[in-house]
Amino acid sequence: MENETVHALTLPMTSLSRSLPVDDDAILVAEANDGDREAFERLVERHQNRVFRLAGRFFRHREDVEEAAQDTFLTAWTKLGTYKAKAPFEHWLTRVCLNTCYMRLRREKPQERLPAEIGSEAGDPNARLDAERLLARLEPRDRFILQLLHGEGWSTTEIAAQLGWTVSNVKVRAFRARRRLRQLVEAG
Amino acid sequence: MNCRQARKLLTHSMGANAQARRHAASCGACSRFATRLKEIDRALVAPRSEISPPPGFARRVRSRLAPTEDLIGWAALRLLPATLAVVLLLSWLNLRGESVQNAAAENPTDAVVSWMLDLNVGDGS
Ligand SMILES: [Zn+2]
Numbered sequence: 001m002e003n004e005t006v007h008a009l010t011l012p013m014t015s016l017s018r019s020l021p022v023d024d025d026a027i028l029v030a031e032a033n034d035g036d037r038e039a040f041e042r043l044v045e046r047h048q049n050r051v052f053r054l055a056g057r058f059f060r061h062r063e064d065v066e067e068a069a070q071d072t073f074l075t076a077w078t079k080l081g082t083y084k085a086k087a088p089f090e091h092w093l094t095r096v097c098l099n100t101c102y103m104r105l106r107r108e109k110p111q112e113r114l115p116a117e118i119g120s121e122a123g124d125p126n127a128r129l130d131a132e133r134l135l136a137r138l139e140p141r142d143r144f145i146l147q148l149l150h151g152e153g154w155s156t157t158e159i160a161a162q163l164g165w166t167v168s169n170v171k172v173r174a175f176r177a178r179r180r181l182r183q184l185v186e187a188g
Numbered sequence: 189m190n191c192r193q194a195r196k197l198l199t200h201s202m203g204a205n206a207q208a209r210r211h212a213a214s215c216g217a218c219s220r221f222a223t224r225l226k227e228i229d230r231a232l233v234a235p236r237s238e239i240s241p242p243p244g245f246a247r248r249v250r251s252r253l254a255p256t257e258d259l260i261g262w263a264a265l266r267l268l269p270a271t272l273a274v275v276l277l278l279s280w281l282n283l284r285g286e287s288v289q290n291a292a293a294e295n296p297t298d299a300v301v302s303w304m305l306d307l308n309v310g311d312g313s
Contacts, residue, residue: 037253044245048241056238059236062237065239127224131230132231181228188224
């Protein structure tokens, strides 16, 4: 949870950042750091929609999304002392959420990655199911990085800043993920 | 541009690279490749689920918050004899050359980076 100074960079964060008043967060964080659970509950209320939306990018089932969101806030509570307030709280919380989702994805079984059915919004349902089956064959870490690149629309620099990784680490992972995706599509 | 180069560019751009698309327009195999890629891009962009926080979520989180440092401090004080015994045991094991693994990473990011970059796990690629 270090290096939140990098988040002082202006990140687009796409739809993640309809920013809440930072000052209010700062007060609540300070109170929560003093052990005020009610203040922390207020923080949860203020940020739960964003955390659910982000977790919903990676998990299909309600219980997984809820558990990922809950784990995010429980981790945030225990690590709150490491947040130095050099950047907005929501950026720090985004990093906690992404890390939490990652750790859960590692444990996800391949059969859990496939949808039970394809929604009507998807265009050609067969083509969509074919795409979902192919994505299910990707390693979770490969899918994760592709979702951040193409789903969230973040650049490698933005991903690095969000996760606290080096840009070269992100580039290596993105290269591997794309190579694996190409191989799977070609093998089709 | 050959098929291999075109597919690399298509994958990198998720089908948007103009040069690669020109190649795909005159190559059946790459055209099919681009079509599948487009569908995958659509699947990646769509969230896997759109779930709102249930009523009372924040309160439930609050009820599960770990004890604060003060409470931990008191608990640690009560458990001091047992803690000392464990520390001595671990030191003894360490002296015998047995490494004690700390499975729970202090900083999740470090564990995640290790995982992502195959420092611990091979991905066969
Ligand atoms: Zn071709």
